[in-house]
Amino acid sequence: MEMLLLLIILPVVIFAIVLLIIFVVRKNRTHEDFDQQWHESNDEDFFHEQKKYRSEQIGQEGENWIASVLGQDIPDEKYVINNLTISSGGKSSQIDHIMITKVGIFLIETKNYSGTIYGSLNQRQWTQVFDYGKVKNSFYNPTMQSNTHAYRLKRVLGRLAKSNCFVQTVVFPKAELMIEPIDNVGDTHNLVRILNTPREYIFTTDEINRIHRKLIDFKINPRISEDKHIQNIQKTQLQIAHNICPRCNSKLVLRNGQYGSFYGCKKYPYCKFKKHV
C-alpha cells in the first residue's frame, strides 16, 4: 500500500518540483533580459548624450579658437566677421568666418565633426565614421560648399571682388582626416599655415573698408537672410523627412547596400542623394 502511494506521489512531486524550477529559472531569466536591455539602452542613451554634449562643447571650443586666432578688427588693416549670412538672388549662404585683408578675403568653414573623415575633392558626399565603423554619416563636400559661398560672395561684392581674391579653407578642428590631400582642407595647424602664407597686396585700404562696410551691413541690417536661410534649411529637412530628394525632388526609395539599408534617390545614378535609415 505504501509502495503504491509512493509510486503515485513521487512522480507527481518530482513533476511539480521540475515545473517549479522551470518557472523560477524562466522568471529570473526574463528579469535578467529585461534588466540587461534596460541597462544597455540606458547606457547607450547616456553614452550618446555624453558624446553629443562633448562634441558640442568641443565644437564651441573649435569655433571660439578660430575666432580667437583671427582676432579683432584692426581698422584699415583687417576685418573679421564671424557667422555671416549673405544673400543674393533669393539664395543665401552662411559663412562661418570671413577675414578681409589687403592680401585677400579669407573664407573659413569650420566643421566640428568628430571621428574619421573620408572624401576627395570631386566627391559630392564625404563620410564621417565613428564608433569603430559602426556609425556612418554623409555630408556635402565642404570644399564644394565653400565654392558656393565664394560664388555668392562674389555676386554680393560685384565690382569690389577681384579675380582670385578669395582664400578658401575648411577646418576640421577635431576629426581625423583620411581625405585625399587637399591644400586648403586640414586641421587648425593648416589654418594657421594658410593665414601665415606670404601673399601680395591686391586691395587698397579704401577697398577693404568698402568691402567690410558692404558685408557688415548683412549683419547690421539682416534682410530676409537669417530667417529665409533657416526656412530654406527647414524646407530641405522636411523634404528629406517625407522621403523626397532635396536635390531633384524625386522620391527616395529604400535600398539595400553594403552597409545595410538606406534611402536613395529614385533617379540614381543620375542623382546620388542618400539618407541613412
Ligand SMILES: [Zn+2]
Ligand atoms: Zn535626387
